[in-house]
Amino acid sequence: MMKGDQLYVYRNLWNQEGVYQHHGIDCGDGTVIHYRKPSEIVEKTTFAVFSRGNPVSIKNYSQGFCFIPEVVVSRAESRLGEDKYNFLFNNCEHFATWCKTGISDSIQIRNFVPAMGKFNTSKLSDLIKRSLKKTDNRNGEQLMQDALHDIKTVWEQVQPEYKQTLQEITSWEKVAKQALQQNREDLARAALVKKRNYQQKAWDLEAQLNDLATMTENLIIN
Numbered sequence: 001m002m003k004g005d006q007l008y009v010y011r012n013l014w015n016q017e018g019v020y021q022h023h024g025i026d027c028g029d030g031t032v033i034h035y036r037k038p039s040e041i042v043e044k045t046t047f048a049v050f051s052r053g054n055p056v057s058i059k060n061y062s063q064g065f066c067f068i069p070e071v072v073v074s075r076a077e078s079r080l081g082e083d084k085y086n087f088l089f090n091n092c093e094h095f096a097t098w099c100k101t102g103i104s105d106s107i108q109i110r111n112f113v114p115a116m117g118k119f120n121t122s123k124l125s126d127l128i129k130r131s132l133k134k135t136d137n138r139n140g141e142q143l144m145q146d147a148l149h150d151i152k153t154v155w156e157q158v159q160p161e162y163k164q165t166l167q168e169i170t171s172w173e174k175v176a177k178q179a180l181q182q183n184r185e186d187l188a189r190a191a192l193v194k195k196r197n198y199q200q201k202a203w204d205l206e207a208q209l210n211d212l213a214t215m216t217e218n219l220i221i222n
Contacts, residue, residue: 003028004069006059006100008093009051011037023059023096024050025076028069033076033099035092040085042095044077059100065154065211066100075099102150103215155212162205168198 001007008021024034032050036043050056067075076099084090093106172195179187 001026001056001058002069004067004072004100006072006096007032007050007056008059008096009054009056011052011054021093022050023093025072025096025099027073027076033073033080035085035095040083042076042079042082044080059096061101064101065208065215067102067154072099101215102154151212151216155209158205158208158212162202162209165198165202165205169195169202172198 003026005026006023007026008023011020011022022034022037024032026032027044030047031044032047033042033044034050035041036045036049047056066072076096079095079099085092090104091106094104097106098104172191176188176191176195179185179191
């Protein structure tokens, strides 16, 4: 486990073992920032308080965009003291995923309806009613605007770097051609290596931009 990792631990929900995942952000110094229970406030606590003695796992993002560790922790710290917990719209997983990727999402909630038969539906009904009462359209619009601002900030960092990388590819290709015209195969090979390195970087940056575009589309649709 490292700084900026999104951690989760299984906890009980209504005295049923291993029902849901509690998520938080590893600060890299033995502390975790999470929507602490039962206070329902974003707090920085010890690792022991977060885990409660249970095994802790890391949520992996094998595909898609993630912020670098320093930014992930900074985003988590920016919401310390927040007391806007909402079971449906702003739970611990929403918070941690937003810190990591910029998108407030909870796979648990998206998969929640098919699993409702396992629970006491009367308790679920009350919980859902309370969650719906704690949000409104203005709050939803503000959350969307905040997310769009974060996406725009990252786009403005990545897009110029992508354009510069494309220029480097073109420049090193010209160097290779000129070297061959001068019978300098050694220089041509070195230039082609540079070109391949920049090409790989361009593919990585293009993937990040595509992820950001998809995030924006999904955010607006949702």
